[in-house]
Amino acid sequence: MSETIERALAEQGVVSAGQVRWEELPPAPLTLEGAAVLHQVVRLRRDAWRSAAMADRQRMASAAAAWLARAETRDDGQTGLYTLLGHKGDLLWVHFRPDFVALSEAQLELGRLELWDYLEPAWSFVSVVELGLYESTVKLWRELAARGLRPYGPEWMAEAEQLKARQREAMRPRLFPRLPESAWICFYPMNRRRGESKNFYRTPIPLRREMMREHGETGRRFADRVRQIVSGSIGLDDWEWGVDLFADDPVAFKQLIYEMRFDQASAEYAEFGPFYVGRRCRAADFASWLQGGKTAAAPAAEL
Secondary structure (H helix, E strand, C coil), rough: HHHHHHHHHHHEEECCCCCCCCHHHHHHHHCCEEEEEEEEEEEEEEEHHCCCCCCHHHHHHHHHHHHHHHHHCCCCEEEEEECCCCCCCCCEEEECCCCCCHHHHHHHHHCCCHHHHHHHEEEEEEEEEEECHHHHHHHHHHHHHHCCCCCHHHHHHHHHHHHHHHHHCCHHHCCCCCCCCEEEEEEEEEEEEEEECCEEHHHHHHHHHHHHHHHHHHEEEEECCCCEEEEECCCCCCCEEEEEEECCCCCCCHHHHHHHCHHHHCCCEEEECCCCCECCCCHHHHHHHHCCCCCCCCCCHHH
């Protein structure tokens, strides 16, 4: 544990003038939720695809490219397509939609394409864009405790909702993001440890706040090279969060994640799932990729 975090925890041992300790306050930070997100990893059934008549392949490829072109430019949440490196899949479809109803429609529309008969699902991930309000939560909890308000009582909840409403309006572009124009994506799911010796969820909220602050500072050093979108999946999928990283140079993914491994939040409390790295394949290039298995043409960010 770093000296900074130890000192912060000691300072937060008493969190109000009334000597209310952190153990007596709600442990969960407030969160804001935004766009619904679906990641679909698929494999192209190449033998079946190559066996289809050329005219049929051209028709199916054109229809799929047309669907992707519309989905790429939606105003209320986009779809991006990426060609994957490695054996885990051939394509990664990433859908952002305003809600889960629209997300379900995106999945159904894609499944109705003739091309889908030649795509084999390999993995998927359901989540919702999430922003954790650790700083604001700890500050608010301290203020409410100092006023003698009971946690989760009517006044307490009203204050929390007012804070979330203000933050939701200020953070709307981050809650409903546009897909970055970056050439590459790195996606991975992750958990926070909750084992016998290390349990993130039993760690005092002031300490978690300091860990996440340290983690955020590492990320900000890469802000000019890597764009990050974090989505929450607790109760929605098998992992607790999904992380999308976007960059024009995939080496930046390695550098960022390597440095973050030294943060306490990762070094002691993080568990990571599979990593998927892919190159952007735009609608204009998709038919070409399907017809010859060719590498997708360079995205705009690479030209």
